[in-house]
Amino acid sequence: MKMSKKSLIQLASVAALLLVAVVFGHCAPSAPQRAKSMTPVSDVAIAAQKTYVAPGDLDEYYLFSSGGHSGQVYVYGVPSMRHLSTIPVFTPYPATGYGFDDDSKKMLGGLTWGDVHHPSLSETKGDYDGRWLFVNEMNGRLARIDLRDFKTKQILGPIPNISGNHASAFVTPNTEYSMMASRFSIPIPKGTAVDVDKYASLYKGVVAGIKIDPQSGTMSLGFEILLPPFDWDLGDAGKLASDGWMFLTAYNSERATGKLEVTSTQRDRDYIAAINWRDAEKAAAEGKGDLIGGVKVLDPAKVPGLVYLMPCGKSPHGVDVSPDGKYVVGSGKLQGVTTVFNFEKIATAIRNKDFTGDEDGIPVLKYESIKDAEVPVGLGPLHTQFGPDGFAYTSLFVDSAIAKWKLGTWEVVDKVPMSYSIGHLCAAEGDTVSPDGKWLVGLNKLSHGRHLPVGPSQPESSQLVDITEEKMKLVYDAFTEPEPHYAQMIKADKVHPIEVYPKEENKHPLAIWDVKDAGLTRSGDKVTVKMVAVRSTLTPTAFEVKQGDTVTVALTNIEQTTDELHGFAILDYNINIVVDPGETKTVTFKVQNAGVFPYYCTNFCSALHQEMQGYLVVKPRG
Amino acid sequence: MWRSLTLLPGTLDAPQGLVPRGLVLAAAVCLLPALFTPLWKMTMFAPQYPDGLELSIYSHKLDSGRGGQDAKEINLLNHYIGMREIATEDFDEFKWMPFMIGGLVILFLRAAVLGRLGHLIDLVALFGYFSLYGMGSFAYKLYAYGHHLDPSAAVKVGPFTPPFFGYKQLANFEVYSYPGPATYALAAAGACLVAALFVAWRRRDVAAVPSQ
Numbered sequence: 001m002k003m004s005k006k007s008l009i010q011l012a013s014v015a016a017l018l019l020v021a022v023v024f025g026h027c028a029p030s031a032p033q034r035a036k037s038m039t040p041v042s043d044v045a046i047a048a049q050k051t052y053v054a055p056g057d058l059d060e061y062y063l064f065s066s067g068g069h070s071g072q073v074y075v076y077g078v079p080s081m082r083h084l085s086t087i088p089v090f091t092p093y094p095a096t097g098y099g100f101d102d103d104s105k106k107m108l109g110g111l112t113w114g115d116v117h118h119p120s121l122s123e124t125k126g127d128y129d130g131r132w133l134f135v136n137e138m139n140g141r142l143a144r145i146d147l148r149d150f151k152t153k154q155i156l157g158p159i160p161n162i163s164g165n166h167a168s169a170f171v172t173p174n175t176e177y178s179m180m181a182s183r184f185s186i187p188i189p190k191g192t193a194v195d196v197d198k199y200a201s202l203y204k205g206v207v208a209g210i211k212i213d214p215q216s217g218t219m220s221l222g223f224e225i226l227l228p229p230f231d232w233d234l235g236d237a238g239k240l241a242s243d244g245w246m247f248l249t250a251y252n253s254e255r256a257t258g259k260l261e262v263t264s265t266q267r268d269r270d271y272i273a274a275i276n277w278r279d280a281e282k283a284a285a286e287g288k289g290d291l292i293g294g295v296k297v298l299d300p301a302k303v304p305g306l307v308y309l310m311p312c313g314k315s316p317h318g319v320d321v322s323p324d325g326k327y328v329v330g331s332g333k334l335q336g337v338t339t340v341f342n343f344e345k346i347a348t349a350i351r352n353k354d355f356t357g358d359e360d361g362i363p364v365l366k367y368e369s370i371k372d373a374e375v376p377v378g379l380g381p382l383h384t385q386f387g388p389d390g391f392a393y394t395s396l397f398v399d400s401a402i403a404k405w406k407l408g409t410w411e412v413v414d415k416v417p418m419s420y421s422i423g424h425l426c427a428a429e430g431d432t433v434s435p436d437g438k439w440l441v442g443l444n445k446l447s448h449g450r451h452l453p454v455g456p457s458q459p460e461s462s463q464l465v466d467i468t469e470e471k472m473k474l475v476y477d478a479f480t481e482p483e484p485h486y487a488q489m490i491k492a493d494k495v496h497p498i499e500v501y502p503k504e505e506n507k508h509p510l511a512i513w514d515v516k517d518a519g520l521t522r523s524g525d526k527v528t529v530k531m532v533a534v535r536s537t538l539t540p541t542a543f544e545v546k547q548g549d550t551v552t553v554a555l556t557n558i559e560q561t562t563d564e565l566h567g568f569a570i571l572d573y574n575i576n577i578v579v580d581p582g583e584t585k586t587v588t589f590k591v592q593n594a595g596v597f598p599y600y601c602t603n604f605c606s607a608l609h610q611e612m613q614g615y616l617v618v619k620p621r622g
Numbered sequence: 623m624w625r626s627l628t629l630l631p632g633t634l635d636a637p638q639g640l641v642p643r644g645l646v647l648a649a650a651v652c653l654l655p656a657l658f659t660p661l662w663k664m665t666m667f668a669p670q671y672p673d674g675l676e677l678s679i680y681s682h683k684l685d686s687g688r689g690g691q692d693a694k695e696i697n698l699l700n701h702y703i704g705m706r707e708i709a710t711e712d713f714d715e716f717k718w719m720p721f722m723i724g725g726l727v728i729l730f731l732r733a734a735v736l737g738r739l740g741h742l743i744d745l746v747a748l749f750g751y752f753s754l755y756g757m758g759s760f761a762y763k764l765y766a767y768g769h770h771l772d773p774s775a776a777v778k779v780g781p782f783t784p785p786f787f788g789y790k791q792l793a794n795f796e797v798y799s800y801p802g803p804a805t806y807a808l809a810a811a812g813a814c815l816v817a818a819l820f821v822a823w824r825r826r827d828v829a830a831v832p833s834q
Contacts, residue, residue: 535698560691608776
């Protein structure tokens with residue numbers, strides 16, 4: 001067959017059009033190609049089996065997760081990721097009556113919010129000992145939760161001179177100290193008003209060592225050190241090889257103000273401060289320091305040897321010390337590498353005075369002399385946790401992934417995507433001298449689209465990753481209460497909580513154990529009501545006071561049976577407490593209006609729970 | 623039989639022989655655990671109490687699981703149905719029972735040392751009476767707890783008897799009631815006595831034959 005010239009031209013035109021269509025008509029894929037290629041191959045059956053904790057079975061680990069600006073700590077079980085308990089710390093929590101009874105109300109000190117960031121489990125020889133959990137909050141406060149009863153026992157602060165306590169509560173290897181530091185430098189003492197344009201010279205950062213009593217866990221201010229007005233961000237205590245030192249990151253070494261997203265991100269390197277806390281302790285014991293805001297503050301310019309600055313790129317966020325204490329890993333959130341410093345080199349540089357300058361009299365170590373590696377983990381590295389086998393896991397906010405890399409060879413071996421925008425991460429006992437491996441939880445800032453829609457106020461996400469094998473495997477999505485900043489994971493058998501408060505330990509002066517002792521005593525216009533709660537009566541079942549009286553109800557739950565909690569709420573009053581078995585709590589209030597006010601047990605206790613009620617009768621004065 | 627009985631007065635002084643004396647000694651030893659271990663044990667399970675509540679009755683005291691907490695819990699639950707509180711003071715047995723067991727040990731030893739058939743018969747009778755009285759009194763206690771209920775109780779239940787031996791479902795509770803080590807020890811003591819009497823009686827016949 002012979003084609004005409006015309007039809008040949010037609011055919012060529014069609015072919016040319018097709019070619020143009022193929023070359024230029026390439027459209028965008030329906031999903032990001034990179035994300036697709038990074039989607040983990042997760043064998044659903046294996047993942048389900050690994051994370052499934054059958055009804056009645058117990059989890060292997062406790063996960064203590066910060067509740068951020070909820071002011072609370074959330075307890076989850078791993079691997080099920082089930083929410084087990086909420087520990088109220090800085091915020092009233094009607095469910096347990098926290099912040100309503102006299103003692104916890106006093107402990108909150110008038111503030112009903114706190115921004116919890118970094119839970120820190122107590123340690124012995126660098127390993128979790130299951131005794132206490134310390135948590136910081138931004139208003140210069142630190143709290144101690146006793147893991148014997150999962151209750152907040154002490155809130156220290158606000159500590160003088162500390163402003164925006166973010167870099168906290170990282171404890172030292174034997175829980176000698178916890179730390180606090182200013183993220184928002186201010187002129188000190190508090191109460192001094194200085195224009196923001198004097199920021200670079202007249203605003204001050206401060207780091208505080210909070211001393212912890214080894215027996216009782218009671219916290220008190222140990223020492224304070226004056227620092228330049230950088231934004232002191234995160235910390236970690238040295239251990240083993242680097243025991244005796246605290247590391248503290250800072251961004252905004254530009255000392256800038258205003259639009260910080262621009263002004264504080266101009267330098268390629270900011271700092272990690274290495275603080276010799278043993279020497280600081282000594283200097284404080286010798287009475288050194290200047291009195292500021294009622295406390296002695298050590299000035300490193302006057303007491304040399306306390307603080308050294310390690311340059312670290314760029315706008316560093318997390319600093320994490322390896323299990324053997326030899327490496328200090330600083331993650332610059334605005335770059336694609338995480339920087340590993342060698343502690344031995346740091347010590348040598350300090351000894352040899354290998355400095356490149358100073359900041360307000362604090363020597364700056366020469367970067368090249370102390371750095372071991374810049375590990376190309378990916379974009380936006382924030383925090384690092386460790387496994388038992390020399391692997392490190394770094395969260396990547398911008399890449400929304402976790403990178404696994406090897407200490408020593410600095411080789412990045414695996415990545416797993418996180419949904420989405422991971423902040424902290426938490427490996428099982430992953431910041432101790434002996435990490436467990438096994439599980440890693442990514443604490444993500446965004447969860448969009450991975451759960452049933454719940455309106456614009458969305459939960460955060462915590463994702464469970466199996467790290468037992470060479471390749472990390474995402475195995476579970478959990479949606480956690482806002483806002484999980486950092487979390488710590490401890491083997492369940494290290495924690496030994498009680499189930500009831502033993503009667504013989506109750507030393508409350510108003511405790512009674514027999515309904516016969518229940519009743520009212522009056523002294524002037526002050527009334528004390530000793531009350532007993534036991535299934536299914538609140539005794540007395542009625543009491544009478546006069547308008548204007550100040551009433552203290554002391555409620556003792558005389559039960560010694562697990563889970564037999566009793567509540568006490570008075571209608572039309574802001575009173576709602578819960579008393580655990582064997583516990584006594586008091587609530588004090590002024591009766592303003594005459595009338596009859598029912599009170600009742602709020603915490604469902606028994607078949608006759610509804611009947612557990614009584615009447616407060618307020619007679620008019622006159 | 624009649625002949626045996628008419629001959630009995632004469633044979634009461636007959637020696638028991640070594641084997642029965644040994645058995646009586648063993649019976650005496652068997653009495654000792656009865657002073658230290660529970661006579662009876664009741665265990666109760668309900669959905670809310672998956673680990674069970676335990677009540678142990680000794681010869682001299684009540685004891686219960688979790689350092690006595692279980693007894694408090696049982697009483698607390700029982701108050702809803704108007705049952706009288708199970709209290710040590712209600713058991714007169716606790717006063718005389720250890721004394722009685724001690725007395726029996728002495729009598730057993732006496733029978734083993736003196737070795738007369740008559741002593742053995744006394745012991746079997748006395749021990750049998752003691753055992754039956756003890757069990758009867760325990761059974762009556764159970765009956766009384768379940769029958770003498772406060773009429774003003776929140777939850778009205780018909781009179782009932784908790785199980786004396788074995789299992790019974792009471793409301794949401796599975797109740798198991800079984801003898802404890804002490805009862806088994808007492809049973810062993812009883813068995814030793816009966817065996818001793820059997821052997822000694824047979825031996826009496828053998829010993830009596832040549833004299834006829």
